[in-house]
Amino acid sequence: xxxxxxxxSYIVLxxxxxxxxxxxYDLERTIRATVSHIWAIQRSQIYREPARLAEAGLLxxxxxxxxxxxxxxxxxxxxxxxxxxxxxxxxxxxxxxxxLATLKIFFGARPQAIARVQLLRHQARLKEYELLxxxxxxxxxxxxxxxxxxxxxxxxxIRYWSDLAKAED
Numbered sequence: 001x002x003x004x005x006x007x008x009s010y011i012v013l014x015x016x017x018x019x020x021x022x023x024x025y026d027l028e029r030t031i032r033a034t035v036s037h038i039w040a041i042q043r044s045q046i047y048r049e050p051a052r053l054a055e056a057g058l059l060x061x062x063x064x065x066x067x068x069x070x071x072x073x074x075x076x077x078x079x080x081x082x083x084x085x086x087x088x089x090x091x092x093x094x095x096x097x098x099x100l101a102t103l104k105i106f107f108g109a110r111p112q113a114i115a116r117v118q119l120l121r122h123q124a125r126l127k128e129y130e131l132l133x134x135x136x137x138x139x140x141x142x143x144x145x146x147x148x149x150x151x152x153x154x155x156x157x158i159r160y161w162s163d164l165a166k167a168e169d
Contacts (some may be wrong), residue, residue, distance in 0.1 A: 002056070003052065003053075003055075003056040005082060005086070006049075007039060008041050008045050008046075008049050009049060009052075009053060009058075009082075010082075010083060010086045011031065011035055011039065011041065012027060012046075012049045012050055012053060012059075012073075013053065013058065013059075013075055013079050013080075013082065013083040014083060015027055015030055015031070015034075016050075016059065016073055016074060016075040016079070017075050017079075017080065017083060018140070020074040020075060021062070021072040021073070021074055022072065022073060023070050023071060023072055023073070024046060024047045024050050024071070024073070025070075027046055027050065027073075028043060028046045028047070031046060034143065037125075037150060038146060038149075038150060040098075050071075050073045051071075053073075053079065054073060057076060057078050057079075058075070058076055058078050058079035058082055059073045059074060059075055059076060059079055060073070060074045060076055061073055062074070101114045101117075101118045111164050111167075112164075112165060115161045115162075115164040115165035116161075116165050118157070118161040119158060119161040119162055119165055122154050122157040122158045122161060123158060125154050126151065126154035126155065126158065129147060129150050129151045129154060130151065132147060133147055133148075133151065
């Protein structure tokens with residue numbers, strides 16, 4: 001069966017490559033702890049996507065448990081092939097700035113008030129990322145490199161919001 005694969009599909013395939021036999025609940029927890037800061041995924045998508053991929057033959061399923069049944073998902077060779085093809089393809093799409101604070105400023109909110117709050121939030125997120133880097137919680141090169149991009153993004157955001165807050169004084 002041929003289905004249209006989305007970025008969520010590839011996230012699920014990638015995580016299952018690293019951790020075969022994972023449940024949808026475990027996927028949700030892993031996504032929240034890892035890629036959710038760089039790619040937004042609705043909770044309902046996380047629970048629907050593995051079954052959709054299994055139906056297409058990209059994942060296998062195994063139901064385990066006595067009382068509470070859990071379905072564990074594992075990537076198939078076809079799923080590996082689809083993931084590898086996606087990873088090998090370029091990323092031509094430019095990122096979209098999806099920032100509620102910037103949108104509010106666009107429509108007339110006071111930049112100074114928003115800038116001060118955003119500055120604190122970005123500083124807190126930067127500390128989280130730097131702590132994660134410091135404790136070495138990311139064993140694989142890809143997540144470590146993505147973490148460096150997130151740190152650079154937060155530093156840039158801090159400069160921007162700091163400058164905006166100062167400009168209004």
